[in-house]
Amino acid sequence: MKKFIIILLLISNAAYSKDYHRTEEIINSILAEESDESNKKIEQPKTKPEENAGKNNKDKPKNNQDTAKKNSAMSGKDEVLLKTGIQFYESGLFDHSLARFEDLIKNYPSSPFVNNARMWTGKIYLKKYKYDDAIKQFDDIKEQSGEYPASLYYKAEVYKYKSDTISAIDFYQKVSSSYPEHELADKSIINSGKLYLNSGKGYQALESAIKIIRYYKDRDTIDDAYYLIAKVYEKDQLLKDMEISRKFYKIFLKKADQNQKHFADSPLLETVKKDLQYIEKTYFKFEN
Numbered sequence: 001m002k003k004f005i006i007i008l009l010l011i012s013n014a015a016y017s018k019d020y021h022r023t024e025e026i027i028n029s030i031l032a033e034e035s036d037e038s039n040k041k042i043e044q045p046k047t048k049p050e051e052n053a054g055k056n057n058k059d060k061p062k063n064n065q066d067t068a069k070k071n072s073a074m075s076g077k078d079e080v081l082l083k084t085g086i087q088f089y090e091s092g093l094f095d096h097s098l099a100r101f102e103d104l105i106k107n108y109p110s111s112p113f114v115n116n117a118r119m120w121t122g123k124i125y126l127k128k129y130k131y132d133d134a135i136k137q138f139d140d141i142k143e144q145s146g147e148y149p150a151s152l153y154y155k156a157e158v159y160k161y162k163s164d165t166i167s168a169i170d171f172y173q174k175v176s177s178s179y180p181e182h183e184l185a186d187k188s189i190i191n192s193g194k195l196y197l198n199s200g201k202g203y204q205a206l207e208s209a210i211k212i213i214r215y216y217k218d219r220d221t222i223d224d225a226y227y228l229i230a231k232v233y234e235k236d237q238l239l240k241d242m243e244i245s246r247k248f249y250k251i252f253l254k255k256a257d258q259n260q261k262h263f264a265d266s267p268l269l270e271t272v273k274k275d276l277q278y279i280e281k282t283y284f285k286f287e288n
Contacts, residue, residue: 002261007091023203023206023210024254027206030210031247034189034251034254042246045218053197069191072219078108078111078114080112081100081108082100082101082116084206085099085100085120089120089124094124094127100119101120101121101124104117105121115141115142115145115146118138118147119138119141119151122138122151122153126135126154130242131161131162134158135155138152138154138155139155149179149184150184153175153184153187153188154176155171156175158186161209169195172189172191172192185216186212186221189212189223190224190225193205193207193209193212194228197232202235202238203238205231206239209229209232210229211223212224213225220262222262222263223266226252227268227272230245230246230252230272230275231275232249233245233248234275246279246284249275249276249279252266252268253269253273
């Protein structure tokens with residue numbers, strides 16, 4: 001039995017080594033691409049103010065894509081309840097907002113906006129730290145609803161705050177794998193990557209960041225991806241490599257200096273400067 005376990009571990013380690021070797025090649029290719037880009041010295045135009053709107057609130061959830069259509073079609077009491085509830089929510093009056101949404105859910109169960117009300121209700125419970133109540137609201141949204149992908153994302157958020165990392169990652173992955181075009185797909189990937197890093201799973205965190213760079217480079221999580229890679233190589237016990245970490249911090253800052261979208265206005269910019277300064281003073285202080 002002991003011999004079997006040893007063989008199984010050797011096979012597992014070999015598979016891990018092969019997978020990481022592939023990931024390492026991708027990281028090196030990203031560094032090579034960035035080097036080529038820096039040699040071109042192409043300065044991208046500064047982002048327009050409207051493109052920056054909401055950038056400093058990156059964690060603020062976007063409304064579901066069909067919300068605008070629903071708003072244009074709404075009429076009657078359910079319209080008033082939903083619109084008023086949203087207005088109260090955006091003003092921070094969560095108790096008043098909750099009352100409107102609960103009225104809609106209870107008294108208009110056939111309304112086409114009932115799942116929208118459940119989403120807002122769940123988000124209010126999340127803000128109130130009533131995690132089980134929030135999960136119940138998200139669970140009531142069925143797969144046929146346009147709100148369903150967002151409900152999976154917010155269930156992941158709830159489990160993250162409950163410190164249930166396994167469940168959180170599971171729901172994030174359901175969003176990104178089943179709905180890769182959804183507006184929350186990239187956020188799901190980057191959030192699961194952060195959880196992987198905090199759980200000591202640097203390799204999985206790297207894979208998450210690479211997915212963003214390869215498939216979602218035009219979204220506002222791209223700066224998070226470069227920062228996550230730098231953090232993996234700075235913090236992970238198995239993958240720690242301060243030189244690679246420094247390279248990715250510098251790439252981040254170069255992109256910001258070139259006014260590249262999602263870097264020049266990144267909320268992470270000052271943090272990256274401080275982190276780079278720290279590792280240079282700590283690990284590279286004897287360089288000429």
